[in-house]
Amino acid sequence: MYQAELDEARRLLDDAEKEKARLEIRVASLEEIFQELRQRVEDATKSALETREQMEKQNQQLSDYEAEIGLLRRRLEALENDREKDKKHIAQLRDTLNRARIDLDNETLLHVDTENRRQTLEEELEFLKTVHEQELKELSALAYRDTTSENRDFWKNEMGMALREIQDMYDDKLTIMRNEIEASYNLKLQEFRTGATRQNMETMHSKEESKRLRDQVTDLKAKLADLDAKNSHLRMELEQIRRDKEERERDLETENNELKSEVAKLRAEMETILQELQHIMDTKLGLEMEIAAYRKLLEGEESRVGFRQLVDYWGGGGGSSSSHSLRQSVVGGGEGGTSLDSGFKGEMSAKTTYQRSAKGPISIAECSADGKFISFDNTGRKDENIGRWRLSRNVDGADTVDYRFKHEYIIHPGIKVKLWAKDCMPPDAHPGDLEAEFVSFGVGSNITTKLYNAEGEDRATHIQKTIYAS
Numbered sequence: 001m002y003q004a005e006l007d008e009a010r011r012l013l014d015d016a017e018k019e020k021a022r023l024e025i026r027v028a029s030l031e032e033i034f035q036e037l038r039q040r041v042e043d044a045t046k047s048a049l050e051t052r053e054q055m056e057k058q059n060q061q062l063s064d065y066e067a068e069i070g071l072l073r074r075r076l077e078a079l080e081n082d083r084e085k086d087k088k089h090i091a092q093l094r095d096t097l098n099r100a101r102i103d104l105d106n107e108t109l110l111h112v113d114t115e116n117r118r119q120t121l122e123e124e125l126e127f128l129k130t131v132h133e134q135e136l137k138e139l140s141a142l143a144y145r146d147t148t149s150e151n152r153d154f155w156k157n158e159m160g161m162a163l164r165e166i167q168d169m170y171d172d173k174l175t176i177m178r179n180e181i182e183a184s185y186n187l188k189l190q191e192f193r194t195g196a197t198r199q200n201m202e203t204m205h206s207k208e209e210s211k212r213l214r215d216q217v218t219d220l221k222a223k224l225a226d227l228d229a230k231n232s233h234l235r236m237e238l239e240q241i242r243r244d245k246e247e248r249e250r251d252l253e254t255e256n257n258e259l260k261s262e263v264a265k266l267r268a269e270m271e272t273i274l275q276e277l278q279h280i281m282d283t284k285l286g287l288e289m290e291i292a293a294y295r296k297l298l299e300g301e302e303s304r305v306g307f308r309q310l311v312d313y314w315g316g317g318g319g320s321s322s323s324h325s326l327r328q329s330v331v332g333g334g335e336g337g338t339s340l341d342s343g344f345k346g347e348m349s350a351k352t353t354y355q356r357s358a359k360g361p362i363s364i365a366e367c368s369a370d371g372k373f374i375s376f377d378n379t380g381r382k383d384e385n386i387g388r389w390r391l392s393r394n395v396d397g398a399d400t401v402d403y404r405f406k407h408e409y410i411i412h413p414g415i416k417v418k419l420w421a422k423d424c425m426p427p428d429a430h431p432g433d434l435e436a437e438f439v440s441f442g443v444g445s446n447i448t449t450k451l452y453n454a455e456g457e458d459r460a461t462h463i464q465k466t467i468y469a470s
Helices: 003-145 149-300 305-316
Strands: 326-331 339-344 348-358 362-367 373-378 390-395 398-404 416-420 446-452 458-469
Touching (some): 003 149, 348 362, 362 446
Antiparallel strands (some): 326 339, 348 458, 362 373, 390 398
């Protein structure tokens, strides 16, 4: 009676295993494609960051050049102000020089006037001398007419004394006037020479300073022109970089949108595949639970030994037909889990509910019904270290497992690893899988598996409940 049902169950198990292998291969291929797309997105992001850093450097360099240009312009303005001050000072010096020249001309005119006065006085002196000589000649004639010797001597002496007095008076007056004129002329001439020398020196200094400032202004203008040209070139380069950046950003945005849409499609396809795989795993688990329920029911029939032997025979891989019929149904139930409802028609049914919860990217993905392994999944986007974390398992009210991971244990994003019971890990297991020292993780109807971090906080929970009803 059970031959057809067992053959159907085995065929379903084989198909499920093949479908699982095919889906695992497809999931691995999709994960590789996803990793490649993620790497391309990261490369594009890195290129955009490098472009942004280059733009920031160019902006900083441009700011430095603009600051230097501003400094040179302020220096140029200061030099222009100094130049204007020097021009005003030169104008003042020229005014002073003109005034000195006017004073020199006035002094020259005064000197000429003094020379004319001197010449006039000399001519007047010559005229007076001539008059006196004429008077002397007249007196001499009178004296010659006066024959008295005493009178001649008296008048001669008187005349000589008068002439000497007049001569001395005019000599003293002429000497005083000459000394005054010479002293005044020498003083004015010395002042003029001193002022002219000082003005010449100041003028030469102003000319040299003006020449130096003019050369410096010329150099600064040339440097400013070079900096303006360099600034214009840098602005053109910056504008070109901005255009390239905008074009690159548009390309990256387009490529990113395409990659996002492709990733969304791949994720949707992956979700569909995972749902199919989960459905297949639930179907497989339901079949295993149904076979276990059949075995328990048959073992409970103490009076039907032949029937038990028949079921054992079928469970071992062979046998003939039997007279019982099989009813099977798979229904959903629990939080993130699956429910099975199976049993013998009119005799017994079993309902298994799975509940999973996690407080982070690390979750307990699966606990095998036969207690051979427990799998963990990293749903995040970065590596997670669960070193020194503790795994606790309670089977039907009894603590059967208390396992602590090694000091450093990394689970990469999107990777599922398994913790196998002793001597249960297959040769083709994942390189990141571990093997515990327990022979089995335990089998029962009410199983609670919890994962604690190094601080003792509950991070993930997996609950399995099986209810039998007759």
